[in-house]
Amino acid sequence: MIKFSVSCRYADAGVRDEFKPNTIDVIADVKTERVVVLGGSGFVGSAICKNAVSKGIEVISLSRSGRPTSPSPWVDQVTWIPGDVFYVNWDEVLVGATAVVSTLGGFGSEEQMRRINGEANVVAVNAAKEYGIPKFILISVHDYNLPSFLLSSGYFTGKRKAESEVLSKYPNSGVVLRPGFIYGKRRVDGFEIPLDWIGEPVERILRATENFTKPLSSLPASDVLLTSPVSVDDVASAAINAISDDDFFGIFTIEQIKEAAEKVRV
Template sequence: MASFMSISSLSSSSSPLFRVPLPTRLSSPSHNRFCNFRVRCSYAEPSVSGDARSDTIDVVADVKAERIVVLGGNGFVGSAICKAAVSKGIEAVSLNRSGRPTFPGSWVDQVTWVPGDVFYANWDEVLVGATAVVSTLGGIGSEEQMQRINGEANIVAVNAAKDFGVPKFILISVHDYNLPSFLLSNGYFTGKRKAESEVLSKYPNSGVVFRPGFIYGRRRVDGFELPLDLIGEPLERILGATQNITRPLSSLPASDLLLAPPVSVDDLALAVLNAVRDDDFFGVFTIEQIKEAAANVKV
């Protein structure tokens, strides 16, 4: 995302023809949200022949260098987001309890791993210069634990990001599966919804909430890899092919436990990158909208 801040003085009566050799790839400084670069431009008056050269002018542009902070970046979803960010030239910083993961991957060396707990984090170390915070925090446990990790931890992170002037916050939440209200009253869902409200309140024009259902991919658990894609990928295709038949059933309570299409963890990561880069991308996004956002990045 580049914006030209100033162009050296041009005569109002002239009609310059610019030939600006902009670089194809810009490096991202570690602790600066913007990087300056200078290019030389040549222009010619209408009365001057095309092969004649006139004085050059300087064009100075401030180019936004994306720097995202991923909370829970070494988990299933968080690591996919970090990996996707690195592949797109976006600087990624991960804040998580265990720090650098033990699994292999060349992209791992390109992520800044910061060990820490959201409730006790030294935000100066991670949020300065960030252009977006992405939270993948969430978990299942007792009612108190789910309220704390799904709700309170995310709320703390939202407020920290706001205090440090981070312009965008992206929350990975959860689809409600069309469940009846009494089933949505447990700590997992109520915690997530409280976190959503905080994001949309503190970031009304730039906060993003993704509500995926079942997320599939290669998930590492205690050193083992669970091939969730063997279930999720064919199921996604089947539900996609039969959606015209199953759509009338979507109004039935809890129907989405069976009918909500799974989402690839890679697609969710790409949707996050779309949200990071698009200033007009904000609000709550459903499963289908997540896939559409991912498709935009793939193109």
């Protein structure tokens, strides 16, 4: 909350005292975004942190690895908290936040995937709701039109469980982004893996041939080959748009993610 005064003066010395204006106190609400990124030191999480910092948003990251090793200047502008969502003291993370973005997810055994993709996000959603955080954004995954027996894996069931929790607890402000293959420059153990060398050409090819391949989209598992990749910057920009746009909620497909990203860049 910012309070400031407006004072008006007249050059005419003949103005009577009773008509001389007084100082006016004006109260203005200035919204300051304070975003918590869960998994902020990961591939997608770090892109969201970087994008948010560039927009002047205050960013707090909670991840098991804490501060990343990247020497980029934006890293110094993020508050890095090492911790696990199952054991963290949420007072140190959520107080004063205006939105939570979760990039939590991963592969492993069936039990591990259900826990990290589903249960971890459910814990985070409920904590955010308990602390009165007005918006929750989940980075989920496209289902690739896979047959049901493949979608029953711990990875997909965990993600869908997390989605349900977001949309249940935040029916009018929860956001679920469903990207497919995410490309960009990914750092692993100090080495940079240029996933954009694969993702960008494939995205261009699929975009150029979409009129020919669209009739095939109804075939089971066809999306595995026909779904367009999406850049990590587009996913990050869409998340930033979700933070700032109160009319942006619900489930968003790959094309809708790209459209939302374009709004932020304009």
